[in-house]
Amino acid sequence: MDSRDQAKTAIYPGTFDPITKGHVDIIRRAHRLFQNIIIAVSPNPRKTPLFQLAERIDMVREATKDLQGLSIEPFDGLLVDFADNKGAIAIIRGMRAISDFEYEFQMALMNRQLNLNVETLFLMPSKEYVYLSSSLIKEVAGYGGDISDLVPEVVSERLLKKISSRTNEAR
Ligand code: COA
Numbered sequence: 001m002d003s004r005d006q007a008k009t010a011i012y013p014g015t016f017d018p019i020t021k022g023h024v025d026i027i028r029r030a031h032r033l034f035q036n037i038i039i040a041v042s043p044n045p046r047k048t049p050l051f052q053l054a055e056r057i058d059m060v061r062e063a064t065k066d067l068q069g070l071s072i073e074p075f076d077g078l079l080v081d082f083a084d085n086k087g088a089i090a091i092i093r094g095m096r097a098i099s100d101f102e103y104e105f106q107m108a109l110m111n112r113q114l115n116l117n118v119e120t121l122f123l124m125p126s127k128e129y130v131y132l133s134s135s136l137i138k139e140v141a142g143y144g145g146d147i148s149d150l151v152p153e154v155v156s157e158r159l160l161k162k163i164s165s166r167t168n169e170a171r
Contacts, residue, residue, distance in 0.1 A: 007036055008034050008036070008090075009035070009036040009038065009086060009087055009088040009089065010034040010038070010089070010090040010091070011037075011038050011040050011083045011086065011092065012026065012030060012038070012040065012092040012093075013041075013042060013075070013093075014039075014042065015041070015044040015047055016039075016060055016134070017047065017056055018051055018059050018137070018138075018159065019056070019059050019060045019134075020133075020151050020155070021132070021151060022094065022096070022125045022132040022133075022150075023060075023094070024063055024064065025125040025129055026094040027067070028067070030092045031067050033121075034069075034090070035069055037070050037092075038070075038071050038072075038073055038086055039064070039071070039072045040075040040079070041053060041060060041072065042075060042076070043074065050138055050162060053074055055158065059152070059158060062154040063155065080111050080118050081115075084115060088118065089117070089118065090118065090119050091111060091120045092121050092122075092123060093108070093120060093123075094122070094124070095124055096124070096125060096129075096130045104120075104122065108120035132150055137150060147159070
């Protein structure tokens with residue numbers, strides 16, 4: 001079979017602590033371009049995530065359950081190795097603003113240096129989500145701000161629970 005006939009797989013990696021509507025927006029855009037998408041959730045201890053890896057995977061699964069051809073998997077180690085093992089031809093990254101550019105540019109070129117066969121594709125989220133980040137969501141929710149329009153329902157619920165259990169622990 002010609003490689004052009006094969007189903008095309010892309011990887012969308014991130015920490016997703018937690019997934020926001022900005023991430024979901026990117027996933028929906030990528031879903032129009034690729035038959036298979038693997039959402040690769042990094043443990044990323046460097047970021048000391050608020051949610052456990054299993055919780056983050058669960059929320060991603062719930063937030064994207066209406067989409068076919070999606071799998072959600074944890075990954076550790078080099079992203080390009082994971083992509084290669086999965087037969088993916090592309091890494092999807094969201095580009096929100098100029099401030100993302102330098103970091104994303106470095107990662108894309110390093111990944112290309114490590115593996116020439118995997119291309120990085122940048123997609124822009126809808127303009128209502130360009131200012132969003134997971135840290136900002138956690139900060140606003142932590143101070144009791146309303147983030148319900150900016151995250152999937154499951155995230156809103158779990159954030160509230162997590163924050164109230166932390167407040168109780170601190171008492
Ligand atoms: N909407 C909302 N927020 C978005 C977004 C979007 N469309 N796109 C990115 N973000 C936010 C994220 O929420 C995150 O915010 P935070 O820093 O406040 O948590 C930030 O932008 C970027 O994080 P994310 O998209 O989760 O990616 P990451 O930078 O945490 O993940 C990895 C980076 C895991 C992909 C990268 O470290 C990696 O590949 N690691 C594996 C090891 C490896 O191969 N290293 C070499 C890389 S060259």
